[in-house]
Amino acid sequence: MIYSSFLGFLGLFLLIGVASYLVREKTTSDYLLAGRKVHPALVGLSAVATNNSGFMFIGMIGATYTMGLSSIWLMIGWILGDYWVQRRALYGIQQSSHRNEVHSFGGLIADRLTGNPQKIRFMIGVLILLFLTVYAAAQLKAGTKATQTLLGWSEQIGIITAAAIIFIYSLLGGLRASIWTDAAQSTVMLLGMALLVVFGYSQIGGITPLLQALNSVSDNYMSLFPPETAILGSILFIVGWFFGGMGVIGQPHIVIRFMTLDPSRRVSEMQSYYYFWFITFYALTICAGLISRVLIPSADAFDSETALPVLASQLMPELFVGLILAALFAATMSTVDSLVLSCSATLSRDLIPQWRHSLLLTKLSTFIVLLTATIIALSNQKTVFELVLDAWGLLASAFGSLIYWVARHYDDEVHLRQSAVFGAVFSGLLVFWLAGQTSSLAQLYPAAAGMLASFITLLVLQNRQSTS
Template sequence: MLAASFITLLIIILLIGLSAGYFSRKTVSDYLTASQSISVWQTILSTLASAYSGFMYIGLIGYTYSKGVSGLWLMAAWMVGEFFIIRYIPEKISTATHDKNLLNYNSLLSNYWGNDKVIIKKVAAIITLVFLSIYAAAQFDAAGKAMNILLGWDLLIGIFVTYIMVLLYSFAGGIRASIWTDSIQFIIMLFSIALLVILGIDAIGGWGAFVDKLYQNPSAYTELFPQSMGNNFFIALFLFGWIAGGLGISGQPHVAVRFMAMKKTTQYKKILYGYYSLAIIFTSLCILSALIAKVYFADNLPAGFDNETILPTLAEAILPSALVGLMLAAIISSIISTADSQVLSCSSALGTDLLPQKSNDKARLMQNKLATIAVASFALITAIYAEKSVFVLTLVAWSGLASAFTPLLILQFMGYKISQSLGLVMMLSGLTAAVVWRFLGLNSIAYDAFVGILLGFCVFYLAQLFIKTEKQSAI
């Protein structure tokens, strides 16, 4: 029953993705931006699915299960940073895409003011390829872990099944297939995690019993600010670090492309309210599920247990077989909803920005589709051989992209016409700072993205002491 319900849901999702190919206009613009035809609610749901996905379903739940209630602050700070981006950025991205017929995130960075900066585009494309392919590999690995726990499949089989699904409908329908399936996948994710929380609390004996048993854990587990976080200065650094992580959503090509694909609209407040209402509900349920797992298993899991498998382990313990299949489908959906858009963003960087362009649109479309195969295959190999956790791989990739791109994008949206040379220095200094910060092990003090984004802005404002960047009314 478990396998049957899981496979049925996956087939439905796959068919939805493949059906997008039927509506394709067979152009590069349609493959990469769905001809700017996506509705507001599809944009909201697919953005949530892509931004939260495997990071939330696998990484954050595992982190909260391990560290405790303080995981709440991680996401609260993250969402504060996100607020400023979701409030102002979608309109800027959508308007620029429609006005200039932009094809991808790198063209948004390099051609926002209409004078295409080729070197910025190519460097941004290389950064996108490296970090987003690592990010996609983390999603493949997360899917393999989930199938291994609930179906008993070998890890490599689970990774390969995910690869095939992502490849099939990404190749067939491009970003339209990604957005259509993501919208359905987020609904499955939200419904399944809500069901797990309700049945989990019931299995423990009700809300009162859950709270009582939760506080039987060591105080460090139930404190909002455990002593291990240090004094107020380090707490502030911790929070600012994760606020920067939220700001970094504007530096994620696979998220920004949702707003590039959106049809013309004036309903930007609906995006803000819809996104945040669902995000708060979803993150709260994810954190609750981690705490329920802590109470339910009471540290009785075997030594060496992988915290990132706690969600499927909890589902298997308390749900009927058919509903375990639903939960597994939700987990895989959360992962695929991120992986497909990451693969497509990478294939766009490779096929549109780095490779020589073909003479006609049909040939350019095939070049992008072949790039999709190449990128997905690279992510598959990385997933098989990388030994880092999903959470770590995701955070490294997110911080790298955020550090490189966020300052440049935001300052351009503020009206600054940044030169190619200054833009390159900002991108590379922010990225380098984030990588070095993590390499030195300082990410326990503040998230890498905070350091990288801060340095990117500092480079710009220090440069203003020597050169004056032209500023005009933002588009």
């Protein structure tokens, strides 16, 4: 029954993706941006599913299992940071991409550059390709956590199965297939997480025994802040995750989705779907992590990132276990396909512009990127939580300030200086790395320091050159 339910949902996702083939246009623009005519509900559900991915199902549940209630600041900080930056930048991204016929993330930045932008565009393209491919590998790895636990599959089989399904529907329908399947996958993800929390809550017997059990884990498990931090450390902890949420502006695979929104529709329409799902799902994820600590108390006996599949197998009928497994697989696939297609756009538009008008070569780039991500996933030993936060932080530190600047200046004649772009990218990356190595900043998510450094460098170099 687990196999049947799991394979049934995977088959449904594949069919939805393949169905997009029927309405496609045979152009690279349609393949990479779905004709820029996507409904706000589809954009919102696709973007939020892409944003959350296997990090929520695997990494976040595992983090809550280990950290306790203090993990709630990841939710609060992340969503507030995401909301703040979207409110200030999303309209500008939408308008800039439509007016200038931009088809890639790097193109948004290059379109605002002075002089010949090809060197900058190439540099941005190389970094995007590198970071997103590692990110895709992390997502492929996340899907195997459940298949190993529930089906007994090897890590290799899980990774290859996910990669094969993604390749089939991405090849046929491009970004439209990715968005359509994301919308279906986001529904299954939310339903699966809600069912898990309901079954777990019923098993424990109510709120009172749940709280008693959680308080007995340790003296600090239900503390709002990590026990080892003082007041300054707590502030850094919260501020770090606020910047983590702001990092959405530097994620090519999510920004690309915002660029597909029909220009006749308001950004706020899309955001109503996006944030309803985001808040609901994040809260359910934290609840699931806390419930799993009560029902699976032996923290040293297993990999905490397998808490979700272990809990599902203990609590739920096999039909619903298959649903949970499909939901987790869907979460990883909704991000991998987005990452791979963003890399395809980068490869064919920014790195090898000779391919820009060839649909066949653009699809070839999809295959190359997905194959590379699969190889990395098969050989990497880091946890999903670490891999995703590293990739997200690197992208946010390198590009967040630049995309924000582009969005805020979409309607004027001010252009980016090439030296300012170089400085912003590399100062962000350097400070991100240094912050991660500095023990005194251990409570601060390094992306906060990286984004601040990048933004300050950008402002200083832009202003200096404007006055010189």
